[in-house]
Amino acid sequence: MSMKTYALEAISVLVVEDNRFMRSILVNVIKGLGVTHVVEARDGQEALEELRNTAADIIVMDWELEGMAGSKLLQTVRSGKRGLNPLTPVIVVSANTIARNVLQARDTGMTEFLAKPVSAAAIYARIVSIIEHPRRFVRTGSYFGPDRRRRFEPGYLGPKRRADDRSMDDATDIDVKKQA
Amino acid sequence: MTDKHKVEFIDNPNPIRKKVRVEQGADPANLIRRADKQVQKLSGEFEEIFAATIPALGEAMEAVRKSDGADKDALGQVRRMLHDLRGQAGTFGYPLVSQVGDSACKFIDLSDQIGAPETEVLGMHIDALKAISQAKIKGDGGPVGAELRGGLRKVILKYNDRKTA
Numbered sequence: 001m002s003m004k005t006y007a008l009e010a011i012s013v014l015v016v017e018d019n020r021f022m023r024s025i026l027v028n029v030i031k032g033l034g035v036t037h038v039v040e041a042r043d044g045q046e047a048l049e050e051l052r053n054t055a056a057d058i059i060v061m062d063w064e065l066e067g068m069a070g071s072k073l074l075q076t077v078r079s080g081k082r083g084l085n086p087l088t089p090v091i092v093v094s095a096n097t098i099a100r101n102v103l104q105a106r107d108t109g110m111t112e113f114l115a116k117p118v119s120a121a122a123i124y125a126r127i128v129s130i131i132e133h134p135r136r137f138v139r140t141g142s143y144f145g146p147d148r149r150r151r152f153e154p155g156y157l158g159p160k161r162r163a164d165d166r167s168m169d170d171a172t173d174i175d176v177k178k179q180a
Numbered sequence: 181m182t183d184k185h186k187v188e189f190i191d192n193p194n195p196i197r198k199k200v201r202v203e204q205g206a207d208p209a210n211l212i213r214r215a216d217k218q219v220q221k222l223s224g225e226f227e228e229i230f231a232a233t234i235p236a237l238g239e240a241m242e243a244v245r246k247s248d249g250a251d252k253d254a255l256g257q258v259r260r261m262l263h264d265l266r267g268q269a270g271t272f273g274y275p276l277v278s279q280v281g282d283s284a285c286k287f288i289d290l291s292d293q294i295g296a297p298e299t300e301v302l303g304m305h306i307d308a309l310k311a312i313s314q315a316k317i318k319g320d321g322g323p324v325g326a327e328l329r330g331g332l333r334k335v336i337l338k339y340n341d342r343k344t345a
Contacts (some may be wrong), residue, residue, distance in 0.1 A: 005206035010199040019264055021229060025219055026272055032215030057196050064263065087192060095267035095282065098289060117270025117278050120215035124208065134194035141186050147189075 003128055012037035014056035016047040016073065017093070018066045022116075026060055026093070029120050033127070044068025048076060048084070055085050058130060060114075060123075063094035063105055070094075071108050078109040078144050086144065087137060091128045093118065109145025111135070182328065217269060226272040230265065234306075237261050241299070241306050249294030259288050265309070276321045276328065280308050283332055297339060304335050310334045 013035050016024040020042075027038050039056065041047035044065055050056075059077065063070035070092065080086030092105040095116035102113055112126040135146040240261070266281030284305035291298050298338035308328045311317075317325060 003208045005203040005208040006200045007203050007210055008200055011196055021222070021225065022264065022267060024225075025268065028219040028222060029215050032218030033211060058197065075245070085192075089196070095263055095278075096285065097282075098286065098291070116267035117275075119271065120212045120219065124212055131194075131196055131200055132190040134190050134197070137190040138187060139190065146192075154309075155257055 003125070004132075006128065006131060008034040008127065009036045011035055011057040012039065012054070013058045013060060014039045014041060014047060014050055015060040016041045016044065016059065016065065016070075017043055018062065021062075022062070025118065026123075029118065029123050030060070032120060033124055044070075044073035044076075047073055051077070051084055051088075052082065056088060058127065059088055059090045060161060061090060063092050063101065064096060071104060074105070074108045074110060091123075091126050091130075107143065109143070111146050129152060182203070223272045226268060226274075230269065230274070230277065230313060233261050233265060234310050237306050237309065241303060244294065245303065248296055249299055255294055257262070258306075259285060260279045262288075262305075273318045274312070274320065276317060276325045277309060279329065280305055280332065283336070286337070287336065301335055301339050305332060308332060331340055 013030050015023060015026045015038060017026060023040055023115050027040060030038050039050050041050050041068055044067055061073060077088060077090065078086050087116055087157055089111040091112045092110040092117060093114045094101060097115050105113060112129060114122055114126055137145065138147045197341045237258060240254045240257040243251050244258055249255065262284045266278045266285060269277035284302055287301060321328065
């Protein structure tokens, strides 16, 4: 199915990036896609101040921020403390695509990951995914963020961290026992 | 079953959906092209930054080399410059710069320590970036780019062999 064209002028985006030139790249692409309200922040502290003044519809943030790390900023947003919207979609942008880095961002509650160098097509695809495939949020003892399982898979082979998984396993065990 | 396995699901109200509208019949490729055009206005500035980064990288690398990797500030500067280059160059038609920068950053990130053998490998990456800058090699660099990439791959393989021997 081909991608739709969305008019994005009514949404607001907060770009958090400590490198001035990289920030310009992101802002130019996002404005080029038709977003008129783009706010810039140079670090996590500035980002939190901006978010307390005006909520953003999407946050686009660098992961390797100087000062407050990207992980700390994302944790703070997801905490929902001091008036922050914990459900805000967050696109993490990073040139560091080593698996442990991407997994850390996922397990901190990112919505989408975008590898640098960025392109307009890649940023647009992430925005469309946020619009068309909003993921429910999950709260466990150790995680709050978008559901890391993007779709229901009966044969799911990933980590089984949920109580439901255990009962599914138990049910499977019972079925197997019954058949035996 | 402990509490940490309990899961609460929260519906996503997706307020953005109400703020955007579909432009019927419009081709998203046109929108993407417009945005790409907008960002390419920065390409002149990128070339200036790239040209200025090369001597700065050389200087910081020299400090790393002289200290046999003990100068952590200089190493941090080297990594930061390489990280910025890998994150920006590809957007402006220099994917080879992004690839070399990425290889160097991963080498730093995955090295337990930086000593003489590691600075030698890093120095070769920086020499490759210097060559790309001087010859203004855009795109994948054709045969020259393939030679540079292949050369760096061999250097890293040789380093790994020596380390595991």
